[in-house]
Amino acid sequence: MTAIAAPARSPAGWSVVAGRELRDLWAGGRALTLSTVYSLFLSIVVYLLASSTNLNFLEQRESVTLTAQLAIAVGALLAMILAADAISGERERSTLEATLLSPVSRRALVLGKLVAAFSIWVAAWVIVIPYIWFLGRGVDIVWEAIACTFVVGTLLAAGLMAFAMLVSIAVDSNRASLSVSLLVLLALLAPTQLPSSAQSGWAGESLYRLNPVTAGEHYVGKLLTNGHDWTQDLDWLVSPAIAAVALLVLTAVMASSLTLTGWRER
Amino acid sequence: MSRRSLAGLMAMAAAFATAGVGTAGAAGPELQVEVDRTLVRTDLGTTVSVRTVTRNAGDLAAADTILHLNILSLERGTYVDPEDWSSDRTRYVGSVAAGGSVDTTWRVQAVTSGRFALYVTAVQSGKLAAGPVNGPAVEIDVAGRRTLDPDGVLPLAVAIPAGLALVSTAVRRRRRA
Amino acid sequence: MGTGTVTPGVVPAVQVEAVGKSFDRAPVLEDVSFDVQAGQVLGILGPNGAGKTTLIRILTTMYRPSSGHFAVAGVDGKRPREIRRFIGVLPESAGYPRIQTGGEYLTYHARLFGLSREQAKDAARKTLEIVHLGDRAGSLIATYSRGMLQRLGIARVLISEPRVVFLDEPTLGLDPAGRRHVLDTIRRISAEDGRTILLSTHVLADAEEICSRILVLNRGRVAAQGTVAEVSRRFGADRHASLSLPPEQAEAGTALLVSLTGVKRVSAAADEPGALTVVFDGQTDPDRAIRLVVGSLLDAGIAVRSFELDRARLSDAFLAITQDDAR
Numbered sequence: 001m002t003a004i005a006a007p008a009r010s011p012a013g014w015s016v017v018a019g020r021e022l023r024d025l026w027a028g029g030r031a032l033t034l035s036t037v038y039s040l041f042l043s044i045v046v047y048l049l050a051s052s053t054n055l056n057f058l059e060q061r062e063s064v065t066l067t068a069q070l071a072i073a074v075g076a077l078l079a080m081i082l083a084a085d086a087i088s089g090e091r092e093r094s095t096l097e098a099t100l101l102s103p104v105s106r107r108a109l110v111l112g113k114l115v116a117a118f119s120i121w122v123a124a125w126v127i128v129i130p131y132i133w134f135l136g137r138g139v140d141i142v143w144e145a146i147a148c149t150f151v152v153g154t155l156l157a158a159g160l161m162a163f164a165m166l167v168s169i170a171v172d173s174n175r176a177s178l179s180v181s182l183l184v185l186l187a188l189l190a191p192t193q194l195p196s197s198a199q200s201g202w203a204g205e206s207l208y209r210l211n212p213v214t215a216g217e218h219y220v221g222k223l224l225t226n227g228h229d230w231t232q233d234l235d236w237l238v239s240p241a242i243a244a245v246a247l248l249v250l251t252a253v254m255a256s257s258l259t260l261t262g263w264r265e266r
Numbered sequence: 267m268s269r270r271s272l273a274g275l276m277a278m279a280a281a282f283a284t285a286g287v288g289t290a291g292a293a294g295p296e297l298q299v300e301v302d303r304t305l306v307r308t309d310l311g312t313t314v315s316v317r318t319v320t321r322n323a324g325d326l327a328a329a330d331t332i333l334h335l336n337i338l339s340l341e342r343g344t345y346v347d348p349e350d351w352s353s354d355r356t357r358y359v360g361s362v363a364a365g366g367s368v369d370t371t372w373r374v375q376a377v378t379s380g381r382f383a384l385y386v387t388a389v390q391s392g393k394l395a396a397g398p399v400n401g402p403a404v405e406i407d408v409a410g411r412r413t414l415d416p417d418g419v420l421p422l423a424v425a426i427p428a429g430l431a432l433v434s435t436a437v438r439r440r441r442r443a
Numbered sequence: 444m445g446t447g448t449v450t451p452g453v454v455p456a457v458q459v460e461a462v463g464k465s466f467d468r469a470p471v472l473e474d475v476s477f478d479v480q481a482g483q484v485l486g487i488l489g490p491n492g493a494g495k496t497t498l499i500r501i502l503t504t505m506y507r508p509s510s511g512h513f514a515v516a517g518v519d520g521k522r523p524r525e526i527r528r529f530i531g532v533l534p535e536s537a538g539y540p541r542i543q544t545g546g547e548y549l550t551y552h553a554r555l556f557g558l559s560r561e562q563a564k565d566a567a568r569k570t571l572e573i574v575h576l577g578d579r580a581g582s583l584i585a586t587y588s589r590g591m592l593q594r595l596g597i598a599r600v601l602i603s604e605p606r607v608v609f610l611d612e613p614t615l616g617l618d619p620a621g622r623r624h625v626l627d628t629i630r631r632i633s634a635e636d637g638r639t640i641l642l643s644t645h646v647l648a649d650a651e652e653i654c655s656r657i658l659v660l661n662r663g664r665v666a667a668q669g670t671v672a673e674v675s676r677r678f679g680a681d682r683h684a685s686l687s688l689p690p691e692q693a694e695a696g697t698a699l700l701v702s703l704t705g706v707k708r709v710s711a712a713a714d715e716p717g718a719l720t721v722v723f724d725g726q727t728d729p730d731r732a733i734r735l736v737v738g739s740l741l742d743a744g745i746a747v748r749s750f751e752l753d754r755a756r757l758s759d760a761f762l763a764i765t766q767d768d769a770r
Contacts, residue, residue, distance in 0.1 A: 016554045027441065028542040032434035039430050043423035050419035057310055057377045058350055060413055094538030098599060101503060101534075102555035103527045127426065134422050138413025139311055227375055228353050260505045441542070442583070 013104035017112025022119055025082070031120050034078055039127050045070060046131045057139055058225070064136040064145050065224040067128065069217050072153040073189065075124030076213075079157040080181050082117035083164035086110075087258065088177040097260055110169070110255040114161060121157035125150050141224055148223050148230075152216040155240040159212055160185060162247035166254060172262040188213040212240035296324030297331065297362065297388045299401030307407045313375045316404055318386045320370065322362040330391040333357045335372050340381040340405070350377045379410035454517050456481040456607050456639035457502065462511035464497055464663075471497050472663045475511070479641060479656070481606075484633050486654030486671075487643040490765050493660040495643040496535055499609050502641070503532045516606045528556070531605035533596045535612045535643075539584045545571060545595050546580035549602050556603040570598040574628060590621030597628055607639045608632065614649055622649075629653055647757045657757075659764050666764045671757055678760040682723040684736060687748040690716035696745045703735055717748070 025031040049055070049063040087110075090096035099109060129146055136142040164181040171177050191207060191214050208214045219236040222228040257263055302317040322328045335355040337348045348355060352374040359368045374384065383403040390396065457479040464472040472494045479485045489495050500506045502515055504523035513520040516529035540548065546567050553563035571577045574594040579587065587595060593613065600608055610629065614622040630653050632638050644650055650657055651671050659667040659674065667674045688696045693711060697719060700709045705723055712718035723732050732752055740747050 013555065016551070020551045023547075024540065024542055027437060029434055029438045029441065032430060032437060036427055036430040036434050040427040043427050047419050047423040050414060051416050055414055057379075057413060061377075093540075094534075094536055095540055097505065097532075097534045098537060098552065099555070100505065101527055101530070101532045102552065102603075103524055103557070104555050105524065127430075130422060130426060134419065135414070226349065226353050232353065260500070 013108035014111040014115070017099075017104065017109055018115040019112075021086075021113055021116030025116055025119065031082075031123065034120060035123050035127060038074055038078065038124055041074065042067065042071065042128060042131050046135060050135060060135065060139045061141060061225050061227075064132060064139065064141055065221050067131055067135060068145050068149040068220050068224060071124055071128035071131075071149055072156060072216065072220065073213070075121045075128075075153055076157040076160050077185060078124060079117050079121040080160040080164045080185060081178065082120055083114065083161040084168050084177045084181040085174060086113040086117060086165060087168040088171055088174040089168075091172055091260070091262075092174045100258075100260060105256075106258040107252060107255040110165060110251060110258065114165060114251070117161050117165075118157060121153060121161075125153055141227075145224055148220055152220055152237070152240065155237065155244045156213060156216050159240065159244040159247050162244070162251045165251050166247070169251075169254060169258050170263045185213075192217060209236065210239050212243040216240045294324050294326040295322050295328035295362070295364070295390065295393075297321070297328050297390070297399045298323055299333075299386050299388050299399055301386070301402055301404055303404060304402065305405045305407070307409070308376050309409050310376055310379045310411050311413065313373055314406070316372045316374070316384060318370050318372065318401060319367050320359065320362060320386075320388055321367040322364055325364050327364050327366075328362040328390055329360075331359050331362050331368070332389045332391055333359055333368075333370055334387045334389070335374070335384065336387065337374070337382055337384050337406075339378075340383055344378060344380045346378065346382065351375060374406075376406065376408040379408045382406045382408065453481070454514075455479055456483070456517075457485075457513070457515050457641065459498075459502070459513045460511055462498070462501060462508045462513055464494070464501060464506060465509045470663055472501070472508075472660075475660070475663075475665055477658055477665065477668055479607075479639055481639050482633065482637045483655045484629070484640040484642060484653055486650035486657040487641060487660065488645075488647065488650055488657055488761060489660035489666075492662075494663040495660055496611055498660065499532075499534075499611050499641065499643055503527075503530060503609050528603075529606045530609060531600035531603055531607075532609040533593075533600050533611060533613055535615065537596050539587075539592055539595060541583065541585035543584055544581050545576055545584060545587070545598075548584060548595065549598055552599050553602045566602050567598075570602045573601065574598045575624070590617050590624070593617060593621065593625060594628075597625065601632065605638065607641070609641050609643075611643045612645065613642065614644065614646055622646075626653055647761055651757050659761065661765050667760070674764075675757050675760045678763045682732060683753040684721045684723065684732060684750065685753075686719050686721065686736065686750045687715075688717045688719060688740070689746055689748065692745045693717045693719065695743070696740055699739055699743055699745065700736065703739055705731070705735060 046063075046067060049066070052059075055063065087096065090099070100106075128149060132145045132149070133142050136145050160181075163184065164177070167180045168177045171180070188211055191211055194204075208218060215236045215238075219233050222233045222236070223230065254263075298321045300319045300321065302319075306314050306316070308314050318333070320331065320333060333356070335348070335352060337346055337351050339346045352372065354373070357370055359370070362368055370386075372384075372386070382405070384406055385403040386401040388399040388401070455478040457477075459475055459477050462472060462475045463470065475494075475498060477485075487495050487498065497506065501508050501520075502513060504520070504526050508520065515526045518526045518529065520526070543551070546564070549567035549570060550560075550563045553566045554560065558566060568577070568580065571580050574597055576591060576594055576598065579591065584592070584595065593616075597610075597613070600610070613625050613629065617625060626649060629640060629642065633640050633653070642650070642654060654671060656670055657668065657674055658665060667678055669677070693716065697709050697711065700706050700719070700721055707722045707724050709722070710720050712720070721736060733750070737747055737750055
C-alpha cells in the first residue's frame with residue numbers, strides 16, 4: 001500500500017481547517033451562544049437609549065454612535081477570545097498534536113483558525129444592523145453607520161485577532177493566552193475613559209491616534225455624531241490599518257514556529 | 267428741514283437701499299457678502315444648502331480672505347453648537363480680485379428644531395483692524411418631527427436575542443440527537 | 444548504527460543515527476541509533492523518563508533533534524512536512540474533539556491529507572469498520588468510552604494509509620478486551636498491510652506478544668536492542684528448569700548437575716521426592732541447557748522423568764537492564 005500522494009503544496013489546507021473550525025464553532029453551538037449573549041447586551045443598551053422620549057436629534061445620533069462603537073468593541077473582543085483559544089486551547093485539550101501531525105502547513109492551520117475566529121465578528125456586525133436601523137432611521141445615518149461599523153470593526157477585529165493568535169501560538173497555557181489578550185484589550189480601551197482634558201495636548205492626542213482602538217472609535221464618532229465626511233478624518237484610520245496589516249503579517253511569519261509546546265520546545 | 271439734515275437722511279437711505287448686502291470700508295478692497303435667500307423652512311435632520319457670493323467692490327484685491335459661517339438661535343433657551351450643524355464652517359478663499367467674486371456653498375444639517383439665524387462673515391487676515399464684514403442673516407425655521415418611536419424598541423430588543431437563543435437551542439439539540 | 448537484519452539495497456523504514464535531544468541544556472536523549480526494516484514491529488521500552496515519548500516525537504517531527512539525524516520512510520528528518528505524509532501517529536493521551544462525531548473527525552483528518560470530501564467520507568467509513576466503530580460513526584465523540592476513543596485514534600492513524608505507524612502506549616487505560624482488540628489490530632496492520640510499526644509501551648507482555656524487535660531505552664540511552672528472545676537471553680535473569688528424577692537417583696543427579704558449567708544451583712522440592720529445580724545463569728542458551736542437563740543425566744545412567752525449561756522472561760531482562768544502569 002502506498003501513502004496518500006498529497007501535493008507538495010496543499011493550497012486547500014487552510015480551507016479544510018477553516019471549514020472544520022467554522023462547523024465546530026457554529027454547528028457546535030459556541031458561537032451561537034456568544035452571539036445570543038452579545039445581542040442581549042445590545043438589546044439592553046439600545047432599550048435604555050431608545051426608551052428615553054426626550055432624545056433629541058443629536059442625542060439620537062450619539063446613540064447610534066454608541067451602539068456602533070459597542071458593536072465594534074464587543075465584536076472584536078469575541079474574535080480575540082476565539083483566536084486566543086485557537087492554539088493554546090487545543091494544546092490543553094490535547095487535540096493539537098493530531099492536527100500538527102498532518103501534512104498541512106502551520107501557516108495554513110493558523111490561517112484557517114483566523115478565518116473561523118473572524119466569522120464571529122461578521123456575525124456581530126450582522127446582528128447590530130437592526131439595532132442601528134431602529135435608532136438611525138430617524139436621523140438619516142443608517143447606511144453610514146452600518147458601513148463604518150463594518151470597516152472600522154474589521155480593521156480592529158483583524159488586528160486584535162492576529163495579536164491574540166500570536167499569544168496563543170507562543171504560550172502553552174490557555175489561561176495565560178486569554179489573560180494576556182484580554183489585558184491588552186483593556187489597556188487599549190482604557191484611554192477612552194480618561195477625561196477629555198487628558199486626551200487633548202500633543203501627548204494625549206498622539207496616544208489616541210496611535211492606539212488603534214481609540215483611533216477607530218474616534219473616527220466612528222466623527223462620522224456619525226458630527227456628520228463628517230468619510231475622508232475628513234481618514235488619517236485616524238491609519239493606526240488601525242497599520243496594526244491590522246502588521247500583526248497579520250507577523251502572525252503569518254511566526255506561524256511556522258508553531259510547535260506542540262509553544263515557541264520553545266519543552 | 268435743514269440741508270445738512272436732509273443730506274444725512276439721504277446718506278442713510280442710500281446705505282439701506284442695497285438690501286441683502288454687507289459692505290466693508292470704502293478705501294482699498296471692499297468686500298460684500300450676499301446670500302441667495304433670506305428664509306429657509308425645513309424639517310429636523312434635513313441638510314440645506316445656502317449659497318453666498320463674496321464680492322470685492324473695491325479697487326484693490328482683497329488678500330487672504332477667510333469666510334466663516336455662524337448660527338444662533340432666535341429663541342431663548344435653545345442651545346446651538348454650530349459645529350453640530352456643519353463641520354465645514356471656515357473657508358480660506360485666498361485673494362478676491364478687485365471687482366471679482368467668490369461663490370461658496372454651505373451645507374448645514376438642521377439638528378435642532380426651532381428658529382435660527384445663519385450668517386457668513388468675511389475677514390481679511392492681514393486687515394483685522396478693519397473688522398469683519400457680515401453678510402445678511404438667513405432665517406432657518408426647523409420644524410420638529412418624531413425621529414424615534416420608543417415603543418418600537420421593546421419588540422426589537424426581545425426578538426433578536428430570543429431568536430438567537432431559539433436557534434442556538436435547536437442546533438444543540440440537533441447535534442446531540 | 445542499528446543492528447536490524449539488513450538486506451542490501453533496501454532502505455530501512457526508519458533510520459536513526461546518533462540522535463540526541465536536550466531541553467534547556469538537560470539531555471533527554473543521547474546517542475540513540477537504530478534501524479527498523481520495513482514491515483517490522485519495533486517495541487520501544489523503558490522506564491518512565493527514559494525518553495521514549497521524546498524519541499517518538501522526534502521521529503514524528505514534533506521535536507527537532509539537538510544532534511544526529513534520522514530518516515523515516517526514506518525521507519530525511521530535515522523535511523518534516525514530507526515525513527508527515529507517510530506516517531500515522533497515535534500519541535500518548537491524545538485528546539479528541541467532543542463535539543464532533545467519529546465520522547466527522549476522521550473525514551476531517553483524511554481531508555488534511557489531501558483527500559476530496561467524498562474520498563475522505565469513504566475512507567472514514569471504511570476505517571471505522573476496521574476498528575469496529577462503524578455503527579458509532581454518527582455518534583458524538585463525547586459519548587465514546589475509553590476503549591472506543593483508542594480505537595478511534597487508531598482509525599485516524601490508518602486513514603492516511605501510512606507507511607510507518609507510531610503508537611505511543613496504545614493500550615494505556617484499556618480493559619483486557621480493549622487491549623486484546625488493539626493488539627489484534629496492530630498485528631493485522633503489520634501482517635496484512637506490511638506496515639512498519641514503532642510501538643512504545645510499558646506493558647512488556649504487549650511487546651513480547653507482537654514485537655519482532657525491541658529497543659530498550661534507559662536514561663535517554665539505548666540500553667539494549669534485538670529480538671525479544673535475544674534481549675531476554677542476553678540480559679535476563681537466571682533461567683529455571685524443573686525436572687523430575689527417580690527419588691533414589693535424586694541425590695546422585697543433584698551432585699552431577701551442580702558440577703556442570705552454567706548451572707548456578709540445584710534445589711530439591713521438600714514435598715516431592717525427585718523433583719529438582721535447576722537454576723542456570725542468564726547467558727545459558729535454551730538448547731544448550733536442555734542438552735547439558737538431560738544429556739549429562741542420561742549419560743550418567745540417571746533417568747529423567749520430566750524436564751521443563753521456563754521461558755526467558757522479558758520482564759526479568761528489563762529489570763536487569765534498568766537496574767544495572769541505575770547502579
